[in-house]
Amino acid sequence: xxxxxxxxxxxxxxxxxxxxxxxxxxxxxxxxxxxxxxxxxxxxxxxxxxxxxxxxxxxxxxxxxxxxxxxxxxxxxxxxxxxxxxxxxxxxxxxxxx
Numbered sequence: 001x002x003x004x005x006x007x008x009x010x011x012x013x014x015x016x017x018x019x020x021x022x023x024x025x026x027x028x029x030x031x032x033x034x035x036x037x038x039x040x041x042x043x044x045x046x047x048x049x050x051x052x053x054x055x056x057x058x059x060x061x062x063x064x065x066x067x068x069x070x071x072x073x074x075x076x077x078x079x080x081x082x083x084x085x086x087x088x089x090x091x092x093x094x095x096x097x098x
Contacts, residue, residue, distance in 0.1 A: 031084060038091060060077070
């Protein structure tokens, strides 16, 4: 285990916030691309889709934490996650109907 000093300065918070925002935006873009691929060619197993729903929830939770702690806001995060969730749920319903 390593202990790193934490310096609570405005510059450190801004740098950490920028890194957190970039990480969330990158993960959101990756999930969006993956769901777009699922829409074109749905996965065989419903569990794959359920794991994506879990990933959306995890991303939302981290985004909320970053917003509360670092005052980081990712534009359109909620709307994008809501759209991705609806797409995955639609695929799950289609799997269940088949």
